[in-house]
Amino acid sequence: MEKYDVVIVGAGPAGLHCADKLAGNGMKILILEKKEVIGEKVCAGGLTRKDQEMLLLPDALIEQKMYVTMLRTSLFRSFSRYEKPVLYTIDRRKLGQWMAGEVQKKGIEIRTGTKVVKIDDDKVYTDTGSEIVWRFLIGADGVTSVVRRYLNLPVEKRIFTFQYRIPWDGEPRFEIHMNARFFHSWYGWVFPHNHYLVVGSGGDARYVSPAKMKERFHKWLEKQGFDISKATYESYPISYDYRGWDFNPVFLIGEAAGLASGLTGEGIYQALVSGEAAATRILNGRVPVPEMERVLRYNRIQNNFLKVLIKSGPFRNAIFNFILFLLKINNRLKNRVTEGFS
Ligand SMILES: Cc1cc2nc3c(=O)[nH]c(=O)nc-3n(C[C@H](O)[C@H](O)[C@H](O)COP(=O)(O)OP(=O)(O)OC[C@H]3O[C@@H](n4cnc5c(N)ncnc54)[C@H](O)[C@@H]3O)c2cc1C
Structure with missing residues (x-):
């Protein structure tokens, strides 16, 4: 044996x-x-700076290094540029x-x-x-x-996720969309890779049914002008x-x-x-x-923040908008939050 x-x-x-x-x-x-x-x-393939500090991946393995983020809520859109990468994709x-x-x-x-x-x-x-x-x-x-x-x-506690790999040869895009109308307490992501974007979302099926999540996601994709006719669809849970x-x-x-x-x-x-x-x-x-x-x-x-969002019902978008407004007007806070996530 x-x-x-x-x-x-x-x-x-x-x-x-x-x-x-x-x-x-x-x-x-x-x-x-x-x-x-x-x-x-199944993964969006996003690594943060702290991941890269642990892995020390050779450059040849990294598809995109993103220095620019776009955060978007129902009312605001905020672009930020950083000196160090805030996202690596693999x-x-x-x-x-x-x-x-x-x-x-x-x-x-x-x-x-x-x-x-x-x-x-x-x-x-x-x-x-x-x-x-x-x-x-x-x-x-x-x-x-x-x-x-x-x-x-x-x-x-599982997140039901779904994403499309959309062929793309334009400018790399790293975007986070927080809009309760489409994503409830969660968000939509756009991660850039070589020759494609990964565009996805999800949520906990105890609060929104997967069918409803997908229906709203597709409405959002259409509104954003994403062409999914040649895209690959993937779905997998996260615990x-x-x-x-x-x-x-x-x-x-x-x-x-x-x-x-x-x-x-x-x-x-x-x-x-x-x-x-x-x-x-x-x-x-x-x-x-x-x-x-x-x-x-x-x-x-x-x-805990997710719990607050889940409980905040019709105020969810107000919370997203308030947070983004604060980040737009307060650079120090924005940098602290970015450091926390990256
Ligand atoms: C759509 C989506 C997007 C995501 N995007 C990101 C992202 O951008 N950044 C990020 O940090 N995280 C992301 N995640 C989460 C991330 O993929 C996982 O948290 C991460 O892979 C967990 O690593 P792990 O090694 O614990 O498990 P896994 O990567 O799931 O590896 C588990 C391994 O165990 C093997 N296995 C399972 N059962 C058995 C068995 N019985 N016997 C032998 N082998 C077995 C599997 O085949 C697999 O290879 C995403 C997840 C999803 C679903």
């Missing part, structure tokens, strides 16, 4: 980053990934391949096309018939996590149902732990930090992990 010190389920950013941080410490580590190809994931497949290459260089084994179908107290069972003994088990298997199910933790991450010797990281932001849907940063946090706890025991505390605080603030 195969035996490993650490079995990581899922080769997304969380699992790969965790493996990277565990490498070189004499542990036998195995990553199991159900897909044949690492990195394929192709998720290329990001996954690059991260996998980095951990393989460090001698870590990745088994693709291998889905974990069952877990018990010291083994995982795969759809390829393997039974693998673990000492530490890491659930890095995203929103449908089998490791989370093994821990008996449900997922109730923001956080219920803990350290269940030593089992850890949940990234979206398996529900660590995405309910407000923005951002999840790569949280995946990287939690991956590193799990590695720290495995290597050093129950030490404090301040970066993880910061991520939990960051998510809490955003999720």
Whole structure:
């Protein structure tokens, strides 16, 4: 029977980053990934400055670096220019391949096309018939996590998302649209990539039905003049149902732990930090992990603001307009908010 010190389920950013941080410490580590190809994931492909500070991606992997943002509400439109990039865009497949290459260089084994179908107290069972003994088990298997199910933790807070990849060879556009008429408490995004824009939105289906969300989104696309006749449609849920991450010797990281932001849907940063946090706890025991505390605080603030928006009903647009008005007239506040998000 195969035996490993650490079995990581899922080769997304969380699992790969965790493996990277565990490498070189004499542990036998195995990553199991159900897909044949690492990195394929429905995503807008937006990275913030803090993601890039952790990943240090080579320039060749970055599709666009955005220094200009456009925020729009029902009443205002605000363009801002920054000295440092506020958004980097990447192709998720290329990001996954690059991260996998980095951990393989460090001698870590990745088994693709291998889905974990069952877990018990010291083994995982795969759809390829393997039974693998673990000492530490890491659930890095995203929103449908089998490791989370093994821990008996449900997922109730999910964002239903949908986006189009629209062919585009014009000026790169990075836009955030906050308008309750179209997006309820959420927002519409436009992220620039090489030769296409990713234009999407979503929301929590407990408050607006997916059918209604999509209908409003299409009205908005039409109003904005986006031509979707040659676009590719994609949809996937995001979990923001956080219920803990350290269940030593089992850890949940990234979206398996529900660590995405309910407000923005951002999840790569949280995946990287939690991956590193799990590695720290495995290597050093129950030490404090301040970066993880910061991520939990960051998510809490955003999720609380989302609650306010959900409860504010007809005043939602007034809140969006008030915030944008403040940002337009107060440069210091605008820079602080931008720093917070980037
Ligand atoms: C439409 C959309 C747009 C988004 N845009 C952004 C964005 O611009 N910026 C951002 O930061 N975040 C964005 N996100 C969120 C982001 O994609 C996720 O939060 C992030 O990928 C989470 O990383 P992860 O490693 O935890 O999980 P994932 O990236 O989901 O990786 C999990 C991996 O586990 C594998 N797996 C699952 N089950 C098993 C199993 N049983 N056995 C073996 N392997 C398994 C999967 O195949 C997958 O490779 C977006 C999400 C969506 C849906």
